[in-house]
Amino acid sequence: MEFLASLLPASLVTHAPAIIVVTPLMMAAVAAIMPNGRLGWAVTLISTIVSALLALAIIVDVQTGGVVSYAMGGWAPPAGIEFRIDGLNAVLLMVIGALGLLSVIYALPSVADEIEEKKQSLFYSAFLVCFAGLIGVAITGDAFNMFVFLEISSISTYVLVGMGASSDRRALTAAYNYLVLGTIGATFFVIGVGFLYMATGTLNMADMATRLPDLSDSRVVQAAFAFIIVGLGLKAAMFPLHLWLPNAYAYAPNFVTSFLASTATKVAFYTLVRFLFDVFWPEAPFVEVSFLWVFAILGIIGMIVASVQAVFQDDARRLLAFSSVGQVGYMMLGLGMGTAAGLSAGMLHLINHSMMKGALFMALGAFAIRFGIRRISDLNGFARSMPFTSVAFTIGGLSLVGVPMTVGFWSKWYLGVAALENGWWWAVAALILSSLIALAYVARMLAAIWVAEPHHDKAGAIAHARAPWLMLGPLWVLAIANVWFFFQPDFLISMANAAAEAAFSGGAR
Amino acid sequence: MSWSPEIAMIAALVIPLIGGVFVGLLGKYPNLREGATLTAAVLLALNVAYLVSVTGQRPELIYEIGSTGLSFGLKLEPLGALFAAVASGLWIVNSLYSIGYMRGNKEKNQTRFFVFFTIAIACAMGVALSSNLLTMFLFYEALTLSTYPLVAHKGDDKARRGAAIYLAILLGTSIGLLLPAIIATQFIAGSTDFTVGGLLNGEASPMVASVLLVLFAFGIGKAALMPVHPWLPNAMVAPTPVSALLHAVAVVKAGVFAILKVSTYIFGPELIQSAPASNWLAWIAAISIVLASIIALSSNNLKRRLAFSTVSQLSYVTLGAMIASPLALLGAALQIVMHAWGKITLFMCAGAIYTATKKTEISDMRGLGRLMPWTFGAFAVGAFAIIGLPPFGGMWPKLFLMMGAATTGQLALIGALILSSILNVAYLLPIPGRGFFDPAPKEGLKKPTPMLAVLPPVITAAGVTVLFFLIGPLTEFLAPVFGVEL
Numbered sequence A: 001m002e003f004l005a006s007l008l009p010a011s012l013v014t015h016a017p018a019i020i021v022v023t024p025l026m027m028a029a030v031a032a033i034m035p036n037g038r039l040g041w042a043v044t045l046i047s048t049i050v051s052a053l054l055a056l057a058i059i060v061d062v063q064t065g066g067v068v069s070y071a072m073g074g075w076a077p078p079a080g081i082e083f084r085i086d087g088l089n090a091v092l093l094m095v096i097g098a099l100g101l102l103s104v105i106y107a108l109p110s111v112a113d114e115i116e117e118k119k120q121s122l123f124y125s126a127f128l129v130c131f132a133g134l135i136g137v138a139i140t141g142d143a144f145n146m147f148v149f150l151e152i153s154s155i156s157t158y159v160l161v162g163m164g165a166s167s168d169r170r171a172l173t174a175a176y177n178y179l180v181l182g183t184i185g186a187t188f189f190v191i192g193v194g195f196l197y198m199a200t201g202t203l204n205m206a207d208m209a210t211r212l213p214d215l216s217d218s219r220v221v222q223a224a225f226a227f228i229i230v231g232l233g234l235k236a237a238m239f240p241l242h243l244w245l246p247n248a249y250a251y252a253p254n255f256v257t258s259f260l261a262s263t264a265t266k267v268a269f270y271t272l273v274r275f276l277f278d279v280f281w282p283e284a285p286f287v288e289v290s291f292l293w294v295f296a297i298l299g300i301i302g303m304i305v306a307s308v309q310a311v312f313q314d315d316a317r318r319l320l321a322f323s324s325v326g327q328v329g330y331m332m333l334g335l336g337m338g339t340a341a342g343l344s345a346g347m348l349h350l351i352n353h354s355m356m357k358g359a360l361f362m363a364l365g366a367f368a369i370r371f372g373i374r375r376i377s378d379l380n381g382f383a384r385s386m387p388f389t390s391v392a393f394t395i396g397g398l399s400l401v402g403v404p405m406t407v408g409f410w411s412k413w414y415l416g417v418a419a420l421e422n423g424w425w426w427a428v429a430a431l432i433l434s435s436l437i438a439l440a441y442v443a444r445m446l447a448a449i450w451v452a453e454p455h456h457d458k459a460g461a462i463a464h465a466r467a468p469w470l471m472l473g474p475l476w477v478l479a480i481a482n483v484w485f486f487f488q489p490d491f492l493i494s495m496a497n498a499a500a501e502a503a504f505s506g507g508a509r
Numbered sequence B: 001m002s003w004s005p006e007i008a009m010i011a012a013l014v015i016p017l018i019g020g021v022f023v024g025l026l027g028k029y030p031n032l033r034e035g036a037t038l039t040a041a042v043l044l045a046l047n048v049a050y051l052v053s054v055t056g057q058r059p060e061l062i063y064e065i066g067s068t069g070l071s072f073g074l075k076l077e078p079l080g081a082l083f084a085a086v087a088s089g090l091w092i093v094n095s096l097y098s099i100g101y102m103r104g105n106k107e108k109n110q111t112r113f114f115v116f117f118t119i120a121i122a123c124a125m126g127v128a129l130s131s132n133l134l135t136m137f138l139f140y141e142a143l144t145l146s147t148y149p150l151v152a153h154k155g156d157d158k159a160r161r162g163a164a165i166y167l168a169i170l171l172g173t174s175i176g177l178l179l180p181a182i183i184a185t186q187f188i189a190g191s192t193d194f195t196v197g198g199l200l201n202g203e204a205s206p207m208v209a210s211v212l213l214v215l216f217a218f219g220i221g222k223a224a225l226m227p228v229h230p231w232l233p234n235a236m237v238a239p240t241p242v243s244a245l246l247h248a249v250a251v252v253k254a255g256v257f258a259i260l261k262v263s264t265y266i267f268g269p270e271l272i273q274s275a276p277a278s279n280w281l282a283w284i285a286a287i288s289i290v291l292a293s294i295i296a297l298s299s300n301n302l303k304r305r306l307a308f309s310t311v312s313q314l315s316y317v318t319l320g321a322m323i324a325s326p327l328a329l330l331g332a333a334l335q336i337v338m339h340a341w342g343k344i345t346l347f348m349c350a351g352a353i354y355t356a357t358k359k360t361e362i363s364d365m366r367g368l369g370r371l372m373p374w375t376f377g378a379f380a381v382g383a384f385a386i387i388g389l390p391p392f393g394g395m396w397p398k399l400f401l402m403m404g405a406a407t408t409g410q411l412a413l414i415g416a417l418i419l420s421s422i423l424n425v426a427y428l429l430p431i432p433g434r435g436f437f438d439p440a441p442k443e444g445l446k447k448p449t450p451m452l453a454v455l456p457p458v459i460t461a462a463g464v465t466v467l468f469f470l471i472g473p474l475t476e477f478l479a480p481v482f483g484v485e486l
Helices: A002-006 A010-014 A016-032 A037-065 A087-114 A117-139 A143-166 A170-200 A205-215 A219-235 A245-251 A254-279 A285-311 A316-336 A340-371 A387-401 A408-421 A425-450 A469-487 A490-504 B005-025 B030-053 B078-104 B110-129 B133-151 B157-189 B206-219 B231-237 B240-267 B269-274 B276-298 B302-323 B326-357 B373-387 B395-407 B411-428 B430-437 B451-469 B471-482
Strands: A068-071 A082-085 B060-064 B071-075
Touching (some): A010 A037, A016 A068, A016 A082, A016 A117, A037 A068, A037 A082, A037 A087, A082 A117, A082 A205, A087 A117, A087 A254, A087 A490, A117 A143, A117 A254, A143 A245, A170 A205, A170 A245, A219 A254, A219 A285, A254 A316, A254 A340, A254 A490, A285 A316, A285 A425, A316 A408, A340 A387, A340 A408, A340 A469, A340 A490, A387 A408, A387 A469, A408 A469, A408 A490, A408 B157, B005 B030, B005 B060, B005 B110, B030 B078, B030 B110, B071 B110, B071 B133, B078 B110, B078 B240, B078 B326, B110 B133, B110 B240, B133 B157, B133 B240, B157 B206, B157 B231, B206 B240, B206 B269, B231 B302, B240 B302, B240 B326, B276 B411, B302 B395, B326 B373, B326 B451, B326 B471, B373 B411, B373 B430, B373 B451, B395 B411, B411 B430, B451 B471
Antiparallel strands (some): B060 B071
16 A cells, blocks of 8 residues: 555645545546546546545555644645544545545446436536545535535535436436435534534634633533534434435435445544544533434434335335445444444444445446346346346345454444443344344345346346446455455454544544 | 365365365266265265364364454364264265155256255354354354255245245344354453363353353254244255255254353353253253154154154253253263264155155055165164164263263253153154054055165164264263263
8 A cells, every 4th residue: 555655756645635635626627528428437537546546645644644734725724724634534535535436437337328428427527526525525624614525525416316317217306305405414514613613713623622622511512513413414314314315325326326325424424423522522511412312322223223124125225225324323323332442343334334335236236237127026036147246246235234254244343342341232232133134134135136036038048147347346346345354354443443543532632 | 295184174164165066067967966975975074084083182273353353263172073073974874865865856956956065064064163153153154044045945935935934043043142142252251262161161150151051042043942943843845865964963963062062162061050041941951852752743744753853852962061060961962973863864764755655744654664674674773762772872862961960960850851752752663663563555665765765874773873882982082071981
């Protein structure tokens, strides 16, 4: 990794935090004027590669030197906008960079299949805006700037989801629902940030953090806290604020779903962590009470209720979408433990979940491109029709359940250990119950793929196809990663621990 | 590179799998395919024989997973070697039998059948050689999954329903109860390694140990302790060779083997005896023994009767593990061996009868012994062994279990064992009895029984007789584990 990062020129690395956001934003304009989808994709690919490399450089910097702080336009914080990367958001940079790149590679055949030719360049352009927005949210150290990036990514996401209308008109209502709820969330968030600005007179998060402890009795600050967790909880699809998610994931183009499922809610989860630990402080009475009574409890309810809902879905993508809501619950539970071990487990699950859900949605996209299917009963006998994709899908599914030999096991293991350290045996029971439910819904899909009789074409032969290499490649990278990181978990665990440590050391303080 | 114990442990897992690959590749040539199965079985048995001979060295292979504190590992110790020897030895006999049965009944998808069989055997070897709970859990689950296609082999609705119950109960109990117990063990003791004297001994209080013991006893659903036994009768929808090897030997024995290993190496006899739950569990086991025998008595379907007999006999092992005196544990370990040989004989006979006559109900089998003397003779020997009559191997475990119960003063349990033996007589002996002494049916046999379906049960019947005399070496082999002195 250090080797790849060392290839970049030093001047570029110095300004990496700015360039990593600006590149996709500018390239979005370039992509928009490209005459056809292929060129648009090429522009997107180049831009994502640049961003991924820069992300790598920044992560290496963070690992060697601690916090990376970059003053936008040379205006020193707290007056100017600061980009600030520590162990916590380094994880997010890694996830967005890696999954963004893999998704874009995957996109070419998938988008060519699902989006009308003349809209493809615009589609890629919207994606780049979204990508830039997510990176921006992850690395900015300024509360209002975070709102701006959050809206940049959200608004482009509405467009991306709506583009699914080419293959299914229901994407339009899904995008509209998402728009309404997403805007409500953004409004809550910006109101909260406004209150904080009123109370502290600053927008820089590190600066706020130093001023807030004196104001812990202030109603304004407490109200700001409530507004912010509701707003960000909505963006993170925290149960019961998840209503936008199932349809958005189910009807968006396949590429968009696999990208969003592995990055968007993760970024929103990160913002929650950032605000809870580094803007507010975990010892504050109103924050402390929220750990157990908001995050842990709602997390557990989400883990179980959304998973049960998933069991009863007929549409494979909706099933996985409900599963995603449940998985957000795991992260919320880790966060709600209020301990470094818990937060670290939550962050580990964030990384792992992006790998498993990325793989699962990519595999569904591969099934769809060849056979145009989406219902679970349509998957019957696919082990024979598309064996490579089926095996990768199976690995992702097992990882989702948390079977040993897949990375999902570590998520649950560390969540369980952290819960026991708190004496929360009921949380362990909930983890196990939810894993059993996950087993039930994954088993439904796997049973269809592996056990059920395959569909036959008119000649009586089993339809047989291979997904395009550009789709199989990223899919298998993720599938292998799911197994590889079970046997070599140290890297991910150290990232997650560093994230929790950064969050607890307060970023600024 | 010479053959070392470490390589042999890996080979025990790999040989069946390579055999499976060849079986798959040679699917179009049935004779070569069966050759691959048999070659793998013989090689595996030789390899396990070597392992048995080097058990004293206690070789181990550990893979630490990063800095997580968890590890995968293989370690050879007498109990595991014994289980591996039983499973691999009987695999040879059963492979011969499978060929006779599957061809005799013109079963479909035979290649798939033989491939998954090899995978299941590899998993059983893994269970036998695991050095810690995590590794064992993994192979245990893989064993469940790899046998699912075997149970559902016929592919009709009845087979699928039976297989679904099989899968649901085994996966549900293992994930819902066994896994939490393993996690708790790791949390309490900081490892899940099988340790001489008991990993949790001194780490856990009797109350905590009680909770864990209950989780393990029911979480290891393959041991079929009531009320988690229904998967076993439901698995009888499988072709008979599957019932014979997997549901008399590999799968169920993996379950009771795991119980025995957990009680010996995770809890240790001292902790078990001090935990109040062991007494209750011993009673649940005793009730399972008697109740399952009664259900067996009331079943007219032969395979169902044998299945409930298995449920009953498996609980002998659990009972021994819960009494946890050295003699009782030794009896439990011997029960794994003796019951395997006895029950596989009975199942193979049941399959031979089905192949020759298509009869599955006991009431239809009157007088068949006159037409199939070898099969019914083998059945009688197997039945004597299960009942526990000398000179058949099945006598020793019952004797040791009773002596074990006597040393701890649990005399009522001895009563349960005696009652069970009487019930065994009642539900097993009438079958060969009526077979031989009732007049032969007029229509005769539909077709002659294939040689390969009759010879294997005769071999195993001879085996249980030989095992009666091998008790000395067996006890000597197991003595270091339990500290028994005879």
